[in-house]
Amino acid sequence: MATPNPSLPHVLVLGGGFGGLWATRALASAPVRITLVDRTNHHLFQPLLYQVATAGLSAPDIAAPLRHILRKQTNVTVRMDEALSIDLAARRVTLAGGTLDYDTLLVATGATHAYFGNDAWAEHAPGLKTLDDALAIRSRVLSAFEAAEREEDPDLRQAWLEFVVIGGGPTGVEMAGTLAEIARHTLPREFRRADVRGARVHLVEAGPRVLAAMPPELSEKTRVQLQKLGVEVHTGQPVTAIDAEGVTMGPARIRSRTVLWAAGVAASPLGRQLGVATDRAGRVPVAPDLSLPGHPEVFVLGDLASVVQDGKPVPGVAPAAKQMGAHVAGAIRARLRGATPKPFRYRDFGNLATIGRMAAVVDFGRLRFSGVVAWWFWLVAHLFLLIGFRNRIIVLVNWGWSYWTYQRHARIIVGRAPPGD
Amino acid sequence: MATPNPSLPHVLVLGGGFGGLWATRALASAPVRITLVDRTNHHLFQPLLYQVATAGLSAPDIAAPLRHILRKQTNVTVRMDEALSIDLAARRVTLAGGTLDYDTLLVATGATHAYFGNDAWAEHAPGLKTLDDALAIRSRVLSAFEAAEREEDPDLRQAWLEFVVIGGGPTGVEMAGTLAEIARHTLPREFRRADVRGARVHLVEAGPRVLAAMPPELSEKTRVQLQKLGVEVHTGQPVTAIDAEGVTMGPARIRSRTVLWAAGVAASPLGRQLGVATDRAGRVPVAPDLSLPGHPEVFVLGDLASVVQDGKPVPGVAPAAKQMGAHVAGAIRARLRGATPKPFRYRDFGNLATIGRMAAVVDFGRLRFSGVVAWWFWLVAHLFLLIGFRNRIIVLVNWGWSYWTYQRHARIIVGRAPPGD
Numbered sequence: 001m002a003t004p005n006p007s008l009p010h011v012l013v014l015g016g017g018f019g020g021l022w023a024t025r026a027l028a029s030a031p032v033r034i035t036l037v038d039r040t041n042h043h044l045f046q047p048l049l050y051q052v053a054t055a056g057l058s059a060p061d062i063a064a065p066l067r068h069i070l071r072k073q074t075n076v077t078v079r080m081d082e083a084l085s086i087d088l089a090a091r092r093v094t095l096a097g098g099t100l101d102y103d104t105l106l107v108a109t110g111a112t113h114a115y116f117g118n119d120a121w122a123e124h125a126p127g128l129k130t131l132d133d134a135l136a137i138r139s140r141v142l143s144a145f146e147a148a149e150r151e152e153d154p155d156l157r158q159a160w161l162e163f164v165v166i167g168g169g170p171t172g173v174e175m176a177g178t179l180a181e182i183a184r185h186t187l188p189r190e191f192r193r194a195d196v197r198g199a200r201v202h203l204v205e206a207g208p209r210v211l212a213a214m215p216p217e218l219s220e221k222t223r224v225q226l227q228k229l230g231v232e233v234h235t236g237q238p239v240t241a242i243d244a245e246g247v248t249m250g251p252a253r254i255r256s257r258t259v260l261w262a263a264g265v266a267a268s269p270l271g272r273q274l275g276v277a278t279d280r281a282g283r284v285p286v287a288p289d290l291s292l293p294g295h296p297e298v299f300v301l302g303d304l305a306s307v308v309q310d311g312k313p314v315p316g317v318a319p320a321a322k323q324m325g326a327h328v329a330g331a332i333r334a335r336l337r338g339a340t341p342k343p344f345r346y347r348d349f350g351n352l353a354t355i356g357r358m359a360a361v362v363d364f365g366r367l368r369f370s371g372v373v374a375w376w377f378w379l380v381a382h383l384f385l386l387i388g389f390r391n392r393i394i395v396l397v398n399w400g401w402s403y404w405t406y407q408r409h410a411r412i413i414v415g416r417a418p419p420g421d
Numbered sequence: 422m423a424t425p426n427p428s429l430p431h432v433l434v435l436g437g438g439f440g441g442l443w444a445t446r447a448l449a450s451a452p453v454r455i456t457l458v459d460r461t462n463h464h465l466f467q468p469l470l471y472q473v474a475t476a477g478l479s480a481p482d483i484a485a486p487l488r489h490i491l492r493k494q495t496n497v498t499v500r501m502d503e504a505l506s507i508d509l510a511a512r513r514v515t516l517a518g519g520t521l522d523y524d525t526l527l528v529a530t531g532a533t534h535a536y537f538g539n540d541a542w543a544e545h546a547p548g549l550k551t552l553d554d555a556l557a558i559r560s561r562v563l564s565a566f567e568a569a570e571r572e573e574d575p576d577l578r579q580a581w582l583e584f585v586v587i588g589g590g591p592t593g594v595e596m597a598g599t600l601a602e603i604a605r606h607t608l609p610r611e612f613r614r615a616d617v618r619g620a621r622v623h624l625v626e627a628g629p630r631v632l633a634a635m636p637p638e639l640s641e642k643t644r645v646q647l648q649k650l651g652v653e654v655h656t657g658q659p660v661t662a663i664d665a666e667g668v669t670m671g672p673a674r675i676r677s678r679t680v681l682w683a684a685g686v687a688a689s690p691l692g693r694q695l696g697v698a699t700d701r702a703g704r705v706p707v708a709p710d711l712s713l714p715g716h717p718e719v720f721v722l723g724d725l726a727s728v729v730q731d732g733k734p735v736p737g738v739a740p741a742a743k744q745m746g747a748h749v750a751g752a753i754r755a756r757l758r759g760a761t762p763k764p765f766r767y768r769d770f771g772n773l774a775t776i777g778r779m780a781a782v783v784d785f786g787r788l789r790f791s792g793v794v795a796w797w798f799w800l801v802a803h804l805f806l807l808i809g810f811r812n813r814i815i816v817l818v819n820w821g822w823s824y825w826t827y828q829r830h831a832r833i834i835v836g837r838a839p840p841g842d
Binding site for chain 2: 143150190
């Protein structure tokens, strides 16, 4: 049991996502003691969360205990706890299980999904941000097929076989593509009463095109590839209502019992406690070195930080959060040796999105490609980025198996009784 | 979509465990149509459930969707639903999602854990029968170590590091041995404040020895092996009270925040609807061919059936349930060709129990052994019995990895907020 030296300055990190964890790791040899606080006990590889939601991977495949990742870094104490409030004047954070004082604070509590003021939609259209969300969506999707198999009335049966994904960003595209694959390839032979091949997957996007962060030509390729997989793409259709029976988009209506939300993101509510005006999504505008204006001892990073570079916002993606984490660690080291931190600069290495079986799009600025080659590129890149050697092997075995057999091994419904209707 | 022939006699199977599933598979080529009803969507390999509870395996590693297992057996319809009541006179079963008539009924709904009339204990001492149970126990155990790391008071911290397993049968022995391994080998390096090596694991058994179904010499070897792993074994100590702070056994008391129940089993409540007097554990006495006395069209099998053979009860273990399943299928086939079913005869091939890392006991009557060789025997036997080729490979990879590294990959807490105390 190695204990961090109590006489060193205390760096308190809130959030064990890409921002907080990368900052913590980059401070391994710095003369500080670190406490990393997270609500969960694990770091989550969010880019593959949709695979857990669609039964391709198990929860432990894409999550690793934070204290296991950091077991050799003896200047870190990991604490599973929830930050409730921040007292900037006293330099103290109140947690669900106690209080902690800090010399330097990193707020990296990320974002959650948001319903643009329509909180009643949450019940009918669950979002995907945590492992619990992913397991709940998995149960909901698999249970819908089970309900279709039980249902005697053909109309009601079809309502169980209509799936709507709201939001044409990367998560929505991945979810819709994978659901279509499940309905077309994975399940049909296994049902006797419901005609699963008659299942329909709708992707609904308010804006004019899917993957709006990509160049228009790749959005168009994505739309074509989605349609090939069997997804009905509805663009320019803002959702106006969601209830237990379906989704309304102005005059149009899709009858569906399974609606998934991949549209809105709101920053963690902790951001509103930092004494500055947050932006529309609740993000905190930061100084060029990512510190909180007026509080050089506080840094805000990852999805919670609002950073504008060359007139454009830095996107809320994993590479940006990792770069911010490394930058903040550098800023802390610089201050410890009496230097002034440099401003943060986001390096955009490109943009990938997967669509479904053997389909993806890649944008490296001048180099853009899509289809099978892009899918292989996406797969290798994501395997490479997965933390932990063991996870890579298991994920590779699972993917290989899914690819050859069209099966998805994690098709287990837990945590819900069968619906009575 | 192959549909079973509606003019064939209808065999309704309640329960997709070893009894119900083995009966269903043995009727593959019989001139019947079968409906298999289960509350969950999966067949569960219960002998490895404790591995999910102790974070060695993921839930999908030991569970396979029933409709996937039976996808090629075209005379079966799988229905995820819950049987609520049985009308023997009308030959009709009411389910949560509808009603089904039958010509032949198989009741194989198994058993759940029981608290011998002390239902208030359930809250403090969860039992282990389903995947949901296993995931809840996993969260509780991992959260206890997290709470110890947060706790400032040394006495309260130690209370989070005391684990009590109640019941010295196979499940209790496996759980206690594995918990001791986790505390001694898996976690210590990862905690900074709590001294996890000071964790204590207690196994409490009311009777005079653990593994009472085994010969006394193997019980004694099990006790010695458990103590070597660091488990404190308390035999002859009936539990008299369980509350949030610990366990009372007459005059003795163990202060503990984490108590697990592996002591009592009660048969499924459906057994009480069959018009015969059930035994103390709620099991249904059956005719020699496993049919319900007075109702040759109804069979009761698996843990729900009370079968006495040569003056001894047939044990509630997986091999017995599988043999009953095969027997009932044979009885149905015999009747279809006008013959009289033979009486059921349980063949006892022996008894295995694992204790922890490299320790197990094996009883084949004349041949009895324990220790490392027994452990390898246990491992190979269980891999061989796991349904589904893919599961075997993944489980083998996970076990190999755990063995070499002492790590347990599924240490992910889901479904619970961190405790606030």
